[in-house]
Amino acid sequence: MKNKKSYRTLRRKLMKYGFAGTAYASIGFPTLLKAESNIKIGIPTLLSGRVAQLGISATNGIKLIIDKFNEAGGFNGRKIELIIRDSRAKPDEAARMTRNLINSNKVDIILNCEASSASFAVQEVIRESGTLCLHCISETSSLTADPSIRTWNAFRFARQGIHDAVGSASYAANLVKEKGLKKWMSIGPDYAYGRDSTATFFEILKKFSPNIEIVGQGWPKLFQPDYTEVITQIVRQKPDAIYSCLWGGDLVSFIDQAALYGTFKNSELFAINLADYTTMSAIKNLPEGLHSATRYIAAYPDRQENRDFDSAYTSRFGDHPTNWSWETAVATDFLISAIQETKSLNPKNISESLKGKSRQSFIGVGEGNTVTMRSKDQTLVNYAIGWGSTLPKEPYMKDIKAADWESIQELEKEWLTSKGWI
Amino acid sequence: MEVLALLDCLSAPACLLSQAVGGLKIGMLLFLVASGLTLIFGVLGIINFAHGILYMLGAYFAWQAMELTGHFGLSVLIGAIGVGIFGLAFERGLIKRVYESNLLIQILLCYAVILIVDDLVMIIWGDEFLSSIGVPEIFQVPPLFIFDAVIPPFHLAIIFTSLLIAILLWMLMTRSRFGSLVRAAAINPKMLEALGINTNFIRYSVFVLGSFLAGLGGALAASERSIVSQMGNSILIESFIVTVIGGMGSIGGAFLASLIIGMARSFGAVAMPLFTDGLMFLIMVLVLILRPRGIMGEKK
Numbered sequence: 001m002k003n004k005k006s007y008r009t010l011r012r013k014l015m016k017y018g019f020a021g022t023a024y025a026s027i028g029f030p031t032l033l034k035a036e037s038n039i040k041i042g043i044p045t046l047l048s049g050r051v052a053q054l055g056i057s058a059t060n061g062i063k064l065i066i067d068k069f070n071e072a073g074g075f076n077g078r079k080i081e082l083i084i085r086d087s088r089a090k091p092d093e094a095a096r097m098t099r100n101l102i103n104s105n106k107v108d109i110i111l112n113c114e115a116s117s118a119s120f121a122v123q124e125v126i127r128e129s130g131t132l133c134l135h136c137i138s139e140t141s142s143l144t145a146d147p148s149i150r151t152w153n154a155f156r157f158a159r160q161g162i163h164d165a166v167g168s169a170s171y172a173a174n175l176v177k178e179k180g181l182k183k184w185m186s187i188g189p190d191y192a193y194g195r196d197s198t199a200t201f202f203e204i205l206k207k208f209s210p211n212i213e214i215v216g217q218g219w220p221k222l223f224q225p226d227y228t229e230v231i232t233q234i235v236r237q238k239p240d241a242i243y244s245c246l247w248g249g250d251l252v253s254f255i256d257q258a259a260l261y262g263t264f265k266n267s268e269l270f271a272i273n274l275a276d277y278t279t280m281s282a283i284k285n286l287p288e289g290l291h292s293a294t295r296y297i298a299a300y301p302d303r304q305e306n307r308d309f310d311s312a313y314t315s316r317f318g319d320h321p322t323n324w325s326w327e328t329a330v331a332t333d334f335l336i337s338a339i340q341e342t343k344s345l346n347p348k349n350i351s352e353s354l355k356g357k358s359r360q361s362f363i364g365v366g367e368g369n370t371v372t373m374r375s376k377d378q379t380l381v382n383y384a385i386g387w388g389s390t391l392p393k394e395p396y397m398k399d400i401k402a403a404d405w406e407s408i409q410e411l412e413k414e415w416l417t418s419k420g421w422i
Numbered sequence: 423m424e425v426l427a428l429l430d431c432l433s434a435p436a437c438l439l440s441q442a443v444g445g446l447k448i449g450m451l452l453f454l455v456a457s458g459l460t461l462i463f464g465v466l467g468i469i470n471f472a473h474g475i476l477y478m479l480g481a482y483f484a485w486q487a488m489e490l491t492g493h494f495g496l497s498v499l500i501g502a503i504g505v506g507i508f509g510l511a512f513e514r515g516l517i518k519r520v521y522e523s524n525l526l527i528q529i530l531l532c533y534a535v536i537l538i539v540d541d542l543v544m545i546i547w548g549d550e551f552l553s554s555i556g557v558p559e560i561f562q563v564p565p566l567f568i569f570d571a572v573i574p575p576f577h578l579a580i581i582f583t584s585l586l587i588a589i590l591l592w593m594l595m596t597r598s599r600f601g602s603l604v605r606a607a608a609i610n611p612k613m614l615e616a617l618g619i620n621t622n623f624i625r626y627s628v629f630v631l632g633s634f635l636a637g638l639g640g641a642l643a644a645s646e647r648s649i650v651s652q653m654g655n656s657i658l659i660e661s662f663i664v665t666v667i668g669g670m671g672s673i674g675g676a677f678l679a680s681l682i683i684g685m686a687r688s689f690g691a692v693a694m695p696l697f698t699d700g701l702m703f704l705i706m707v708l709v710l711i712l713r714p715r716g717i718m719g720e721k722k
Contacts, residue, residue, distance in 0.1 A: 052548075052551070218695065219696060224656070226451075228687075228688070229448070229688050229691035232444040233695070252553060261574055262564050282551070285562070
C-alpha cells in the first residue's frame, strides 16, 4: 500500500514537473534562445545577370569581416548570421525582399547592397519600419544629400556621386588645360545614377573649365547589349573627350565595341567606373591611357594594409576585390564597432554611435588613415579617390593623382546650396 | 526631335555612310535571330517565346568553344550547330507535344524552358557576365575611312556573313525541294501527309534551322557583346517587333523589317537620341494600323 502511494506521489511529481517543463519550454526557452540567438543581418542585393559581380563581390566583402568577427567569438557569444536575397536589380523586388527580411526573417539590421534605383525603394521600406540600414552600393548623391529623402536610420557607406564628380572634374580640368579638351560628349546608363553622375560631373567641370562645350549625350538603357548607335554619334561628333559612368558589363561592352571604331585614338575617355579589377580584366584589349577613378585597386592607396586586404580577399575568393567589396567591408567594420560600443542592437543607439565615427581603414585618407561617417548627412567621407590612366596589364593604372578632400567638401557645399539642400 | 541634325547627317556622306553601316550591322544581326522566329511561326504555327534562349545559348556555346579552341570561326560554328542540336532536342522532347495545344499552353511551356535554361546557364557558367569572345585577329586593325566615314572592317564582315546567310536561306526556301515542302507544310500539312511526305521531318528540320540561325546570331554577337544569362530577353522583344512589322512567317518581311529597325536605331540616335527604343515600337504601331498583316505578310 505504501509502495502504491509513493508510486502515485512520484507520478504526480513527474506530471507536475512535466507540465512545468513544458510550460517553461514554451515560454522560457525562446526567451533564453533569443538572448543567445545570432545577430541577423539581411542583405538585399543582385546576384544574377550582367552585374552579378556587384552582389557577389559586395557580399564577399561583408563575409570577409563577419567571418573574422564570428571566429573571434562574436558579440558575447552571439554570432552574426547573414541572410542574402537576390532582387535581380528590380526595385519592387528589392522592396518586397527587404520587407520580408524585416517581417519574416526578423533581421536586426539591413546591409543594403542594391544599386541606386532599388536602393531608393529599400530606403522607403526602412523609413517605415525604423530598421537600421547601411547603404553600401548606391552612389546617387540625393539618397543622403537630399533632406527629403534622408532618414535617421540610414547611413551611406558607398562612395557618393558628388564626391567623385568633384574628384573627376578637377582631374579632368587639368587635362582640359593641358590638352585643350574643349568638345565633350557623354554616355551614361539611362536611370537615376547615370543622369545624376553625368549632370554633376559637367556642372563641376564647368566651374573649373567654363569654356568646355557638350556636343552630345548618349543614354543607352541599363544592360543594353549594343552601343553602335551611340558610338557612331561619337564618331560623327568627334569630341575631344568622353565622360562615361557606364559600369560593369555595360562598360566592358561599350569599350570593346568603341575600340573597333578607333574611338579612343581620337577622344580621351574619362570612365569613372573603369578601374575595378573585374571590369578591366574583362575588357578584351584594354586600351592604354583611358582615364578612370580608382574604384578599387591594390596599388592605391599605396599602403601595406590595402595590399593585405587585396590578398586576404583574393586568397579567400579567388578573385580581386571590387569597389563594392571595400564599401561593404568598411560598412561591416563600422557596424561591428558600433554594436560593440553600444552593446546593443537598438537602431537608435547604433545610429548615435555611427554618427561622426572615424575608423582607421585600408581605404582611408583622413587623419591617421581614417574614414569618417559624417554626422550631418550620414555619409562616408575621407575614402581614397584617385584618378589615373589605364595600363593594359597589372597593375592596370599609372600616374594616379589623389583627389583633395578639402576641395571636394568645399565644392560639395556649393553644390548642396545650389540644390537648396542646405 | 533634332530634325536639323538628321538633315545634316543625311546630307553628309561621312555621317550617312557611318550611320548606314551601323544600322546594317544591327539589322543583320537581328535578322539572323528574327528569321528563325518567323520561320518557326510560319511553318509550325508556334510562337516560340523561348527563342531568346537560343540566341543566348549560341553566345555561351561560342564562348566555351573559344576557350577550348581559341579559333573564332570554329567557335561561331560550334555555337550555331550546338544550338541547332539543342533545338532538335527541344522540339522532339517538348514542342511537338504542344503543336495542337492552345496558345496559353505553348506560352507556359516556353516560359518554363526559359526559366530552366537561364538557371542552368548560371549554374554552369556562373552568375557573372562573361567577356566577349573578341574579334578575330585579322580584324583587329584600325577602322576603314570611306568618304571620311569610320567603318570597322569587322562590321563589314558581320554584314556580309549575314547577307550570305540571308541569300542561302532564300535559295533554300524558294529554289529547293526542301523549301517547296516547307512552304507546302505551312499551307496544308494534311495534304502533304496524304501524299506520303514525312511532315514530322519537316517540322523538326524547320525548328533546327530556326534554332541554328538564332544560335548563329548569338555567337556572332558574342564577338563584341558581353555574355550573360537573360541576354536573350531584349533580342526576343526586338525579334517579335521584326516579325510583326515584316509579317508573321515571312522571311523576306523579316529581312526588310530588320533593316528598318537597324536604320531606325542608327538614324534615330541622330534625330531622337532619347527615343530610339520608342521609335521601334512606334513603327510597329504604324504598321499594325496601316497594314495589320505586316509589310510582306499574306492575307489569311
